[in-house]
Every structure is written in C-alpha cells, then in structure tokens.
Amino acid sequence: MIRLTINGQEREVDVPADMPLLWVLRDELNLTGTKFGCGIAACGACTVHVDGVPTRSCQLPAEAAAGMHVTTIEGIQGKAAAAVQKAWQDLDVVQCGYCQSGQIMSAVALLTENQDPDDAAIEAAMDGNVCRCATYVRIKAAVKHAAKTMRA
Amino acid sequence: MHLPMLLRQAAATTVEPPSRRQFLKGAAGAGGALVLAAALPVPARAAEGAAARIMGPADPRPLAFVRIAPDNTVTVLVKHLDKGQGIMTGLTTIVAEELDADWGQMRGEFAPADSALYANHAFGIQGTGGSTAVTNSWDELRMAGAAARAMLVAAAAAQWGVPAAEITVAKGVVSHARSGKSAPFGALAEAASRQPVPAKVTLKDPATFTLIGNPSLHRLDHVSKTNGTAIFALDIRRPGQLTAVVARPPRFGGTVAGVDDKAARAVPGVVDILQIPTGVAVLARNSWAAMKGREALAVTWDESKAEKRGTEQMLADYRALARKPGAKAARKGDTAKAFAGVAKVLEAEYSFPFLAHAPMEPLNATVELTADGGAEFWAGSQFQGIEQPTVAAILGCKPEQVRINTVWAGGSFGRRATPTADYMAEAAHIAKAYAAKSGKAPIHVVWTREDDIKGGMYRPLFVHRFKAGLDKGGNLVAWEQTIVGQSFMAGTPFEAVMVKDGVDATAVEGASDMAYAVPNLAVDLHVVKSPVTTLWWRSVGHTHTAYAKEAFLDELAAAAGKDPVQFRLALLTGHPRLQGALRLAADKAGWDKPLPPGAKGETRARGVAVHESFGSFVAHVAEVTVRADGRIKVDRVVCAVDCGVAVNPDVIKAQIEGGTGWGIGHALRNAITLTDGLVDQANFDGYEPMRMSDMPAVEVHIVPSSERPTGVGEPGVPTAAPAVANAVLKATGKPLRDLPFSKAGIV
Ligand code: FES
Numbered sequence: 085m086i087r088l089t090i091n092g093q094e095r096e097v098d099v100p101a102d103m104p105l106l107w108v109l110r111d112e113l114n115l116t117g118t119k120f121g122c123g124i125a126a127c128g129a130c131t132v133h134v135d136g137v138p139t140r141s142c143q144l145p146a147e148a149a150a151g152m153h154v155t156t157i158e159g160i161q162g163k164a165a166a167a168v169q170k171a172w173q174d175l176d177v178v179q180c181g182y183c184q185s186g187q188i189m190s191a192v193a194l195l196t197e198n199q200d201p202d203d204a205a206i207e208a209a210m211d212g213n214v215c216r217c218a219t220y221v222r223i224k225a226a227v228k229h230a231a232k233t234m235r236a
Numbered sequence: 237m238h239l240p241m242l243l244r245q246a247a248a249t250t251v252e253p254p255s256r257r258q259f260l261k262g263a264a265g266a267g268g269a270l271v272l273a274a275a276l277p278v279p280a281r282a283a284e285g286a287a288a289r290i291m292g293p294a295d296p297r298p299l300a301f302v303r304i305a306p307d308n309t310v311t312v313l314v315k316h317l318d319k320g321q322g323i324m325t326g327l328t329t330i331v332a333e334e335l336d337a338d339w340g341q342m343r344g345e346f347a348p349a350d351s352a353l354y355a356n357h358a359f360g361i362q363g364t365g366g367s368t369a370v371t372n373s374w375d376e377l378r379m380a381g382a383a384a385r386a387m388l389v390a391a392a393a394a395q396w397g398v399p400a401a402e403i404t405v406a407k408g409v410v411s412h413a414r415s416g417k418s419a420p421f422g423a424l425a426e427a428a429s430r431q432p433v434p435a436k437v438t439l440k441d442p443a444t445f446t447l448i449g450n451p452s453l454h455r456l457d458h459v460s461k462t463n464g465t466a467i468f469a470l471d472i473r474r475p476g477q478l479t480a481v482v483a484r485p486p487r488f489g490g491t492v493a494g495v496d497d498k499a500a501r502a503v504p505g506v507v508d509i510l511q512i513p514t515g516v517a518v519l520a521r522n523s524w525a526a527m528k529g530r531e532a533l534a535v536t537w538d539e540s541k542a543e544k545r546g547t548e549q550m551l552a553d554y555r556a557l558a559r560k561p562g563a564k565a566a567r568k569g570d571t572a573k574a575f576a577g578v579a580k581v582l583e584a585e586y587s588f589p590f591l592a593h594a595p596m597e598p599l600n601a602t603v604e605l606t607a608d609g610g611a612e613f614w615a616g617s618q619f620q621g622i623e624q625p626t627v628a629a630i631l632g633c634k635p636e637q638v639r640i641n642t643v644w645a646g647g648s649f650g651r652r653a654t655p656t657a658d659y660m661a662e663a664a665h666i667a668k669a670y671a672a673k674s675g676k677a678p679i680h681v682v683w684t685r686e687d688d689i690k691g692g693m694y695r696p697l698f699v700h701r702f703k704a705g706l707d708k709g710g711n712l713v714a715w716e717q718t719i720v721g722q723s724f725m726a727g728t729p730f731e732a733v734m735v736k737d738g739v740d741a742t743a744v745e746g747a748s749d750m751a752y753a754v755p756n757l758a759v760d761l762h763v764v765k766s767p768v769t770t771l772w773w774r775s776v777g778h779t780h781t782a783y784a785k786e787a788f789l790d791e792l793a794a795a796a797g798k799d800p801v802q803f804r805l806a807l808l809t810g811h812p813r814l815q816g817a818l819r820l821a822a823d824k825a826g827w828d829k830p831l832p833p834g835a836k837g838e839t840r841a842r843g844v845a846v847h848e849s850f851g852s853f854v855a856h857v858a859e860v861t862v863r864a865d866g867r868i869k870v871d872r873v874v875c876a877v878d879c880g881v882a883v884n885p886d887v888i889k890a891q892i893e894g895g896t897g898w899g900i901g902h903a904l905r906n907a908i909t910l911t912d913g914l915v916d917q918a919n920f921d922g923y924e925p926m927r928m929s930d931m932p933a934v935e936v937h938i939v940p941s942s943e944r945p946t947g948v949g950e951p952g953v954p955t956a957a958p959a960v961a962n963a964v965l966k967a968t969g970k971p972l973r974d975l976p977f978s979k980a981g982i983v
C-alpha cells in the first residue's frame with residue numbers, strides 16, 4: 085500500500101512501487117485529466133504539481149510520490165489557475181485539447197513563480213510541453229494574457 | 237431548395253448531390269476521399285430520416301441532426317470526428333445560424349455510426365477526411381436548421397392562433413409582435429416535434445448571417461478541454477475492462493514465428509496472452525502491467541517477407557528510378573521539343589522522408605462484445621463507414637451490429653482513418669480471441685508512443701526529379717517532373733478507383749494539376765512497393781508535391797532573375813483565387829519593403845509559396861534569420877487563406893496557425909528512417925516534435941469570399957515549409973532539396 089495525497093485528499097493504492105504516478109492517477113484513481121503522451125518525460129502531457137513543482141508523472145514512481153502533495157488538472161485552484169484557465173478559454177487555445185492539461189499545469193506553475201514572464205521565460209517553462217496541433221502561438225499569448233490579469 | 241429532394245440526394249448512391257459532383261470534378265483536390273462512394277457499397281436508405289428532427293418527449297424517432305430539449309438546449313448531432321479541427325463548433329454554427337438560435341444554448345454531440353444517416357457526401361459512407369466536413373455538411377445542416385426553425389414557428393402559430401408569416405425568431409426566442417406573445421425554443425420543442433417536416437424551407441440570405449462569420453464565437457470545447465473533463469478515447473473506463481498492448485513485428489512484413497510467454501504471464505496484473513494476426517497481445521488489469529508484461533515476452537519473428545532495406549538504400553533505389561520514364565500523370569505540349577529551344581535548363585532532385593503522424597493521443601480503442609453477437613466501441617472514430625463492416629467481418633455479425641461511440645480524439649492528422657480500420661480491427665481480434673478462451677470482458681487496446689512511431693502507416697518516402705527550361709526572357713516554357721514513391725491506395729478497396737494506368741491520384745495531386753501556366757509539361761510517377769505501411773498524412777499528396785513545386789519554382793525564379801511573387805503571379809493568370817491569396821499574403825507581409833536587418837553576422841530573408849489544396853487557396857510568406865553559425869530561426873509567418881465563406885473565422889485562423897506549425901515543424905527535423913529494416917526512432921526523443929521555441933509568430937488573413945466554404949484542416953500545411961525553404965534560398969543561395977532541413981545542418 086502506498087499513501088498519496090492527491091488534490092488534498094489522502095488516497096491509498098495497492099500498486100507496485102515502480103508504477104509511475106501517471107498510471108496510478110489514470111488507472112487506479114480514475115483521474116483521467118492527466119494524459120499519457122510519451123512515457124519518457126519528453127512531451128509534458130502528464131504534467132502534475134508535486135509539492136507545487138511541475139513534474140512529469142510518467143517518470144515518477146508511485147513510491148517516490150508517497151507523502152507528497154500531488155495536484156492534477158482536476159484539483160488546481162488559486163489565482164494563477166483561475167487566470168490561466170480563463171485566458172485559455174478567452175483565446176480559444178485548444179484544438180484537439182489532449183496536451184492542454186499538461187500545458188495548463190506548466191503555465192500555472194510558471195505564473196505562480198513569475199507574474200511577468202518574457203518570451204524567453206515562457207519558452208523555458210513551456211518547451212517541455214509538446215502540442216502536436218501546434219497551438220503554441222495561442223499558448224504564448226494566453227500565458228501573457230493570464231499574467232496581465234494576475235497583475236491587474 | 238426542396239427538402240425531400242435533398243434528403244434523397246443525401247441518401248442514395250444513385251443520385252449525386254451537387255456537392256459530390258463538385259468533388260468528382262476536383263478529383264485530385266479531394267484526395268483519397270471521393271472514391272469511396274464508387275468503391276464501396278453504400279446501404280440504400282429511405283429518404284425519411286435525415287430531416288431535421290426536433291426531439292421532444294413526444295418524438296420517439298431516431299435523431300438525425302438537431303435535437304431541441306425542453307430545457308432549451310439545442311444539440312447538433314455531428315457526424316464528423318472532431319480531432320481538434322473544430323468541426324463540432326463549425327457544424328453547430330451552421331445549424332444555429334439557420335435556426336436563429338442563441339449561441340449560448342447550442343451543444344454538440346458526436347452522431348452514432350450510421351452511414352445511412354450520416355454519410356460524408358464526398359465519400360458515400362460515414363467518415364472524416366480530405367478537409368471535407370464543412371463543405372459537405374453545408375447544405376444539409378442549413379436545411380436542417382431552417383426546417384427545425386420552420387417547425388418551431390408552425391408550432392407557435394398553432395398554439396397562439398396567429399399566422400406563421402407574422403412570427404419572428406431571434407436568439408432562441410420565437411415571438412409574435414402583434415399579440416405580444418413569445419416563447420423560448422424549449423417551451424415549443426414538444427409541440428414542434430409533432431409538426432410535419434416541411435417540404436420546403438427558405439434559407440437565409442448570407443448578408444443576414446450573425447453567427448456564421450462571427451469572429452467572437454467561442455469553441456464549444458473551450459471549457460471541457462481546459463479543466464480535464466473532456467473525455468478522450470484513452471479515458472474510457474468500462475467496468476472490469478482489461479488493458480491490452482500488442483507486441484508487433486519489429487520489421488515491416490514480419491509475422492509471429494513463436495512465443496515464449498512464461499515470464500510475461502508471471503508479471504503481476506497480467507491476465508492473458510493471445511496471439512492475433514498483428515502480433516501477440518498482452519492483457520492486464522492496468523496499463524503498467526500490460527507494458528511490463530510485453531517487455532517480458534520473448535517473441536521470435538518470421539522475417540522472410542520483411543523489408544530489410546534501410547531508407548538510404550530505398551532512397552538510392554528511388555533516385556535511380558527517377559531517371560527513368562514512369563507512368564504518365566500529366567502531359568501538355570511537347571517538352572522534348574521545347575527543351576531544344578530553351579536558353580537555360582535547370583535540373584534538381586528533391587527527397588522527402590517517411591513521416592509518422594504521432595497524434596498527441598496515441599491510438600486506442602475500447603471494445604465490448606455485445607449479447608447479440610455484435611460489438612460496442614468507444615474510440616476517436618474517424619472512418620465509421622469502414623470500421624463497421626471491417627469489424628463485422630471479423631466478428632461474423634452485421635455492420636449495424638457494430639455500435640461505435642465516437643469520442644474526442646487527441647489529434648489524428650490522418651492516422652485514425654485507415655482503409656483497413658487497423659487499430660479497431662486489432663481490438664476486435666483481441667476481444668474475439670479472449671471471449672473464445674476466457675469469456676467476454678471490455679478490452680481497451682492501447683498503443684504506446686513507441687508503437688505509434690515504429691508502427692508504420694507513414695507518409696511515404698518520395699523523390700521528385702525535375703528538369704525545367706527558361707527561354708531568353710526568363711519565362712518558364714518546359715517542366716518535367718518524375719515522382720517516385722509508394723501508393724497507400726494499392727491493395728485497398730480504393731485502388732480500383734484511385735489508381736488509374738499506374739498513377740495513384742493521391743501521389744501526384746498538386747503536381748499533375750499544377751496551376752502554373754507552363755506550355756510544355758510532363759509529370760510521371762513510379763509507384764514502388766515495400767512492406768513498410770504508408771497512409772495519407774495531413775494534406776496527403778500536397779505534403780510533398782507543393783514543397784517540390786514551390787521550392788523548385790524559386791530556384792527557377794532566381795535563375796530567371798525574377799521576383800518570386802511576380803514570377804508566380806505571371807504564371808497564375810486564370811487563377812484569380814490563387815493570385816488573390818498570394819497578393820494578400822505578400823501585401824500583409826510587406827513583401828516590397830526591406831526586412832529589418834538581423835544582428836551582426838545574421839542574414840534575414842523572406843520566402844513565399846502559394847498552393848491550392850482541398851478547394852482552398854493558401855499563400856505563406858516566411859521571414860527567416862540565418863544565424864552566424866548557419867542555423868536558422870523562423871521568425872514570423874504571414875499567411876492568407878481563401879476558403880470561401882468563413883464559417884468560424886477564429887477556428888480558421890487556428891487551423892492555419894496549426895497547419896503552419898505542422899508544416900514547418902516536420903520540415904525542420906522530422907524523419908522516420910530505417911536501418912536494415914528497423915525503425916531508428918522510437919519516441920519523441922528521436923522524433924523530436926516542434927516545440928514552442930521553434931514556432932514563429934503567425935499572422936493569418938482571410939480573403940473575404942462568398943464562395944461555398946471549403947476546408948481548412950489541411951490546406952495550411954503545404955505552403956508553410958517551402959516558404960521557409962525559399963527564404964533560406966534567398967539568404968544563402970542554397971536550395972533545401974532534401975528534407976528534413978536538419979540534413980543540411982541548419983537546424
Ligand atoms: S507522458 Fe510524461 S512527458 Fe510525455
């Protein structure tokens with residue numbers, strides 16, 4: 085049994101210690117908002133916050149997440165989360181949408197740290213998140229838009 | 237337009253709706269799509285059924301396109317897969333416009349699989365592709381919306397005892413000014429559903445459209461896809477479901493020779509191991525166990541018929557073939573004679589790698605065998621009209637016993653639509669084998685990224701060889717082009733129609749029907765065979781023909797000492813929409829003004845390209861910086877698109893932005909290569925996708941038009957990469973003839 089804190093709730097899962105957190109979330113806890121894209125930390129689709137830090141859940145063994153606070157797209161809250169989701173909606177960023185949970189998790193983490201990121205900071209924070217639909221123009225614009233609403 | 241007539245047209249294969257005739261006319265433009273009607277039997281159906289049906293509690297009839305509920309929501313049944321291109325929003329907009337609904341009350345829902353009701357008129361069966369969705373639903377859904385509106389009005393007239401002609405409808409409210417009566421749609425839904433479907437409806441004057449062409453409508457999926465609630469196929473969870481992954485042959489054309497599954501069966505969570513036609517399936521309680529189980533499998537493969545060449549060898553073979561005459565794809569004038577009189581001859585060879593689609597959501601489908609001997613699927617289903625009969629043949633049931641619940645798809649780019657229904661057929665085989673052995677269980681077949689990248693169905697490898705002649709005035713007078721590549725139509729039900737006299741129309745589209753006025757033209761094709769599986773890929777033949785044509789044209793413009801925009805415009809007389817897109821892009825990009833210089837040691841230049849695909853006309857102007865170390869950065873791209881009436885301008889812009897990224901991203905550094913028949917790439921580390929830092933600023937301009945709307949999912953792709961290549965040619969004097977650009981060490 086591994087004890088995890090997911091979106092503020094204590095959860096116990098009976099899984100092998102090496103099962104990545106991604107599959108614990110998706111297959112054991114039915115939190116399917118976190119996506120599988122590559123399994124090798126190369127696409128960011130599986131990004132969650134672990135103690136506030138954006139983390140690729142496909143490469144984090146369940147055991148290593150024990151005792152830490154995990155936040156998924158289903159559980160994000162706060163000023164940065166609200167601003168980011170609103171900006172994504174205002175600018176109609178999504179196409180297929182499959183990458184966007186991960187994009188949003190990375191953007192929220194960025195804006196929690198830095199409320200006035202320039203292009204370089206945005207690219208540095210977001211380059212690990214692939215969007216095969218290439219919505220990058222709007223992602224970048226939405227991050228700036230969200231930052232602006234947060235500063236206002 | 238007459239409603240029953242439209243319904244008949246939509247239904248019967250014997251009657252062609254105008255839209256299909258249009259498609260047949262533009263054969264190459266419609267890609268693989270249009271052939272299906274001819275190649276596959278289409279179930280005839282009664283005219284009754286496709287009408288606008290207003291569902292209230294009193295109407296037990298099956299739904300077709302529109303459902304108005306007492307809670308005042310209007311749901312449009314969308315027969316096309318939305319894999320990001322925004323068609324759920326697009327088709328809903330068309331209905332809402334004719335219905336005079338309020339955008340806030342509109343909902344979209346994927347229609348069930350039923351080619352009798354939901355055929356794509358370009359295909360004759362249900363399916364999505366070839367950028368056909370808006371154009372093929374345009375008449376049908378305008379009629380549906382208008383019919384539903386008429387039924388609401390008739391119901392109100394009867395209820396209020398007033399003449400229907402005095403009733404107005406706006407923003408989801410039906411009103412009668414003189415009596416002061418009004419009612420929202422929901423309050424009239426039940427009564428309206430008892431009204432007869434009108435025989436005739438009047439469509440709106442496009443000048444009065446308020447939703448079609450409205451740039452501020454939001455996509456219907458903009459909330460559910462930003463909070464994790466949108467359900468994709470990979471998110472389907474059925475009680476007791478097993479996850480299956482399949483070990484497939486490492487070399488194309490290989491088959492299973494033997495399996496030692498002892499270690500795999502010992503992996504905790506693994507439930508069963510089954511041999512199926514495509515390989516060896518590992519069934520487990522969860523994804524992780526299935527993957528671990530597969531790792532523990534020891535499979536030996538029979539590779540006697542497998543492809544063992546590498547792509548270098550294949551390219552060398554193609555290049556040799558490109559020097560020989562092939563099947564005739566196009567002929568105009570007499571090139572041999574023309575070359576005798578030219579002032580300058582240019583020869584060039586272009587090559588294009590295999591490319592994977594790599595949709596963000598890996599392929600997957602969930603299947604449950606049903607008590608009646610059929611099956612129920614949950615999938616990002618794109619080709620229902622192929623999937624149903626294919627699965628039915630495997631299970632020994634009727635196509636209509638294969639129920640498909642279409643759900644959001646995390647991209648496709650062509651991959652989810654295959655002539656073999658490949659991944660759904662595989663799921664059916666696994667479910668059948670498991671049921672025969674252990675009993676029924678919902679099976680979720682999941683592909684990992686490695687399965688996807690190594691799994692074939694690639695955009696084929698192509699070589700184009702050119703020889704062209706310029707006269708003394710620098711005019712293009714002769715053009716010879718030989719194309720070499722595989723045909724993904726060969727061996728499919730579409731071959732009979734799509735491959736004529738050795739020419740696969742999808743391999744030469746964009747080349748054989750080139751718009752440039754060259755008096756002497758010869759285009760040849762060599763179709764080569766390989767066990768490597770190939771497939772249409774976002775913008776199909778135009779992925780390579782447009783690049784080859786547009787990049788070579790700039791080589792010619794340079795040789796002629798002419799401006800690339802002017803050189804093109806002169807060759808495009810008689811093609812006003814191509815000229816229009818080209819002029820708009822050049823104008824908005826400031827083509828005639830010098831580009832601000834780069835930093836010290838950097839060279840900056842613009843490049844242009846223009847092309848027609850799928851009935852839409854697109855031009856790109858790219859601004860590129862070549863750094864001191866020779867590496868390039870695409871700074872900005874200006875694009876003009878003429879796709880007829882712009883149904884959702886913002887969705888069009890998004891598709892062109894995305895298509896631009898798709899075109900440039902792959903050109904920069906993507907290639908699937910083989911060494912001794914083994915795929916060298918496995919995941920996004922070796923097949924490195926475009927990332928934010930690669931993405932240029934993109935500016936999209938829509939050419940105002942009252943022409944019938946055409947697609948935008950694919951047409952943004954073809955010209956993006958050649959515009960970049962032409963900017964690099966301008967900056968460095970070096971053409972980029974072998975893709976990806978990373979081969980030239982500039983990425
Ligand atoms: S699935 Fe974890 S980074 Fe791609």
Ligand code: FES
Pocket residue numbers: 178179180181182183184214215216217218219320596646647
């Ligand atoms: S929206 Fe489709 S992958 Fe990003």
